[in-house]
Amino acid sequence: MSDNWSHIAKAEFLAITSRFRHRRKRVATVLMIVCPLWAIVVAPWIVSSLLILWFGSEYTAALKFLFPGMMRSLVLMIWIILFLGPISAALQEIKIGQWEILLSHNVKTRDILVGSFLAGIPVYGLFVIVAAPVVLGPLVVAYEVSIFGQLLIYSVIFFVTISAVWLSLLLGTALQSKLGRSERGRDIATAFSVITGLLILLAIYVVQLVPAEFAAVMQSSSMDWLPSSWGADLVTWIAVMCNGVGLSASDLRILGSMLGFGPSISFILLMATFVGTIGLALFTSDRLFRIEAGARTETVVTTGRENLILRGLRRLSSSSFTVLVITSLKDFGRKAQNVTSLGFGMILAIVFPLMINYSVGATDPDRVFFYFIISSNMMLSIVGAITFGGIAFMESKNHLWIIKSTPDGVFKYVKARIAQSLLLAIPVVFIYTIIASKMMAFGLVQSIGAILGCCMAISGAVMISTGVTANNPNYEDRESKIFRDNTGAIMVTLMVSILGSALGLGLLTGFENLALLAYGPGVVLMIVGLSMVYVGAKRLALPD
Amino acid sequence: MNENGLAIQTETLGKTFGTIHAIRSLTLEVPIGSIFGLLGPNGAGKTTTVRILSGLMKQSSGCARVCGLDIETQRDQVKSITGLLPESPGIYSKLSAVEFLEFIGALNRRNGDSLLRRIDSLLSLLGLEERQNDLLESYSSGMKQKVLVASTLLHEPELVFLDEPTSRLDPSASSLVKDLILVLADETETSFFICTHMTSFAEEVCDVIGIICEGKLMTVGSPEQIIESVDAADLEEAYLRIVGGRVDREQLLAWRA
Numbered sequence: 001m002s003d004n005w006s007h008i009a010k011a012e013f014l015a016i017t018s019r020f021r022h023r024r025k026r027v028a029t030v031l032m033i034v035c036p037l038w039a040i041v042v043a044p045w046i047v048s049s050l051l052i053l054w055f056g057s058e059y060t061a062a063l064k065f066l067f068p069g070m071m072r073s074l075v076l077m078i079w080i081i082l083f084l085g086p087i088s089a090a091l092q093e094i095k096i097g098q099w100e101i102l103l104s105h106n107v108k109t110r111d112i113l114v115g116s117f118l119a120g121i122p123v124y125g126l127f128v129i130v131a132a133p134v135v136l137g138p139l140v141v142a143y144e145v146s147i148f149g150q151l152l153i154y155s156v157i158f159f160v161t162i163s164a165v166w167l168s169l170l171l172g173t174a175l176q177s178k179l180g181r182s183e184r185g186r187d188i189a190t191a192f193s194v195i196t197g198l199l200i201l202l203a204i205y206v207v208q209l210v211p212a213e214f215a216a217v218m219q220s221s222s223m224d225w226l227p228s229s230w231g232a233d234l235v236t237w238i239a240v241m242c243n244g245v246g247l248s249a250s251d252l253r254i255l256g257s258m259l260g261f262g263p264s265i266s267f268i269l270l271m272a273t274f275v276g277t278i279g280l281a282l283f284t285s286d287r288l289f290r291i292e293a294g295a296r297t298e299t300v301v302t303t304g305r306e307n308l309i310l311r312g313l314r315r316l317s318s319s320s321f322t323v324l325v326i327t328s329l330k331d332f333g334r335k336a337q338n339v340t341s342l343g344f345g346m347i348l349a350i351v352f353p354l355m356i357n358y359s360v361g362a363t364d365p366d367r368v369f370f371y372f373i374i375s376s377n378m379m380l381s382i383v384g385a386i387t388f389g390g391i392a393f394m395e396s397k398n399h400l401w402i403i404k405s406t407p408d409g410v411f412k413y414v415k416a417r418i419a420q421s422l423l424l425a426i427p428v429v430f431i432y433t434i435i436a437s438k439m440m441a442f443g444l445v446q447s448i449g450a451i452l453g454c455c456m457a458i459s460g461a462v463m464i465s466t467g468v469t470a471n472n473p474n475y476e477d478r479e480s481k482i483f484r485d486n487t488g489a490i491m492v493t494l495m496v497s498i499l500g501s502a503l504g505l506g507l508l509t510g511f512e513n514l515a516l517l518a519y520g521p522g523v524v525l526m527i528v529g530l531s532m533v534y535v536g537a538k539r540l541a542l543p544d
Numbered sequence: 545m546n547e548n549g550l551a552i553q554t555e556t557l558g559k560t561f562g563t564i565h566a567i568r569s570l571t572l573e574v575p576i577g578s579i580f581g582l583l584g585p586n587g588a589g590k591t592t593t594v595r596i597l598s599g600l601m602k603q604s605s606g607c608a609r610v611c612g613l614d615i616e617t618q619r620d621q622v623k624s625i626t627g628l629l630p631e632s633p634g635i636y637s638k639l640s641a642v643e644f645l646e647f648i649g650a651l652n653r654r655n656g657d658s659l660l661r662r663i664d665s666l667l668s669l670l671g672l673e674e675r676q677n678d679l680l681e682s683y684s685s686g687m688k689q690k691v692l693v694a695s696t697l698l699h700e701p702e703l704v705f706l707d708e709p710t711s712r713l714d715p716s717a718s719s720l721v722k723d724l725i726l727v728l729a730d731e732t733e734t735s736f737f738i739c740t741h742m743t744s745f746a747e748e749v750c751d752v753i754g755i756i757c758e759g760k761l762m763t764v765g766s767p768e769q770i771i772e773s774v775d776a777a778d779l780e781e782a783y784l785r786i787v788g789g790r791v792d793r794e795q796l797l798a799w800r801a
Contacts, residue, residue, distance in 0.1 A: 300678050300679075300682040301678065301679045301681075301682065302640075302677050302678050302679075303640045303642075303643065303677045303678075303679065318655060318656060319655065320649070320650035320651075320653050320654065320655045321650070323646055323647070323649070323650035323655050324647065324650045324651070327636075327639065327643055327644075327646065327647040327650070330638070330639060330643060331636050331638050331639055334638035334639075334679070335638055395634070395635075395636060395637065396632075396634045397634065398630050398631075398632045398633060398634025398635075399634035399635065399636070400634070401595075401600060401628070401630045401634055402628070402630060402634050402635075402648070402695070403651065404599075404600050405598055405599070405600060405623055405626075405627075405628040405630075406623055406624075406648070406651040406652050407620040407621070407623040407624040407652070407653075408620055409623070409651045412650075412651055413651070543599060543600055543601050543602040543619065544595070544600065544601040544602065
């Protein structure tokens, strides 16, 4: 193996840390002083203070037998995010141009794999040292783990992290090498990235909404064989062995029976998996998969006759606005990521209200309906925003120039985009509401009410996301700062509109009028959406 | 139609981006029906000039009229009688050429059979009829450029802004675009404002050429006048003398030392 991997690692590292390019050494020095202090002193103190504030000083006894299951849930969560996150990011933006430069210098796939992995290690290390003390703080505080024990725990978490990242990188690179060869493949890759992103979201929801049930499942013996369980059990073992609370022999016996394998076996299994995946990656790269320039346009897709719906629209109206809506529908529908996020989002939207209802445990039909509408509003608005706002808005700055160079082009374009989004979203909301109403055993009036409430929510969300994106256009790049800023702004606006209006109306009416509380947020979303889309389009149309 | 016979008239037009002066006091007149070429090195201010004149960008100082319309107060009217070919292709990858041109037509308030007939004619003229229903993602950059040329001419603009129109085209496609510009200017009085750094293209096509460097218009005149004024053999030599940038042979290999 040549040393090209080291050059790639260096270049990737410089790219990752480009924000601090003028003060890398200073930042590194500060981090080396601040991070250990944070992990060993500050974070445990904050966590301990908060736990005492919330649960009183007697929490230790209550928590100590809950930890084995909880730890498995937590480490599994970390593992899922670190495993799926990089795959999602890698598939979102396949670096064709960069590959061609590398390949022209006789670089092998394994060089790219190893180089990218090594470049990310400092960043993941930082992630562990900042996040792990907060997440594992309750365990450390409850068992009064010694400093040596804490160092061992954070080392295990770091090890779990880099194992997950390595596996993720291996799978991501293999998928990229297969899918990056054609436009169609890249389209499928982006759709995969959406699915993996939403899977992370689903996992977070499950852990948040039904933590006790999830912890119980994680505690079962079938979960002993998950790599994340070995890491979690090892962390618990270290906490137990380095504890400062003086656990009794019976305590240790009970804890031991709750954990899958002993510390040595857990450690060996963890190590063997990591070494095994490294071996697997080095063996398979350049053999089973290889990053190569490829033909790029293997498949030429030719458009056929328009479908029944589009022909129907043309018959209804032959205006230029209809043509713009039809063009928008075609553009949207031909991108696999859009269709995937819409379909998958709908699945999430069905799961979420059911879980909310289960976790809240309401029996009064009016309350059940209220919780359903509010949770549907939240979920559907997120689905609507992710699917129809953000990157689905415009492909490039040059695309914007073309639209702006036509008279009143921006307003026509924005109106057509909203009409297209609503034409796709409303039928899906109907299907979703009918299924959910059936599952929740709503009557006819409630079902119609649910459709109305959900339609208002998704319409408002579509307009809010279109307005935010028009105000600060992003061009098909989920990695950009603009995309992150827009996503943040959209989510904050949605949640403030829904929860703020529900809370405001509740305070005004003494939380008695549930119908008002259920429909109020939808109306507010529509009003906010209309205002934002007007402002966004107006600003987008301004000359630079 | 504009009464003073000018397609473009600018007066001390200026544009700054922070501390950078993209255009400095640009005063220019382009007669109707002429083909004007704005020549200049990368970053000279050519694209900024086109964006201001086509109503996409606001000037920082000065004023300009396009076909008699004020670019500041009559922006939408300016857009409806001009066509713009941007520097880089900004097209929908998931639409076919016909669908994309139908979209552009709709943005210019055109639709129906007459639009479709025009799209067919333009695509066949540009040699894309066989691929017209393929998604644009599978087109080469030259083919995309041809689609954009078609989109620029689709609504029969009085003035066409072309920003590096032939930079991605092969020689035969370049020649086709060149002929299309000449015929349109001759037969329909369409005016052209072309930004390019290809001196041979400008020399062959343009009636009047302006050379811009670091945002400042250095000279304006017919290609022959410009060549004569600096006593050069051709426009490329004249351009290099005006703009600078010729490097001697020794310097060219100095990096190997």
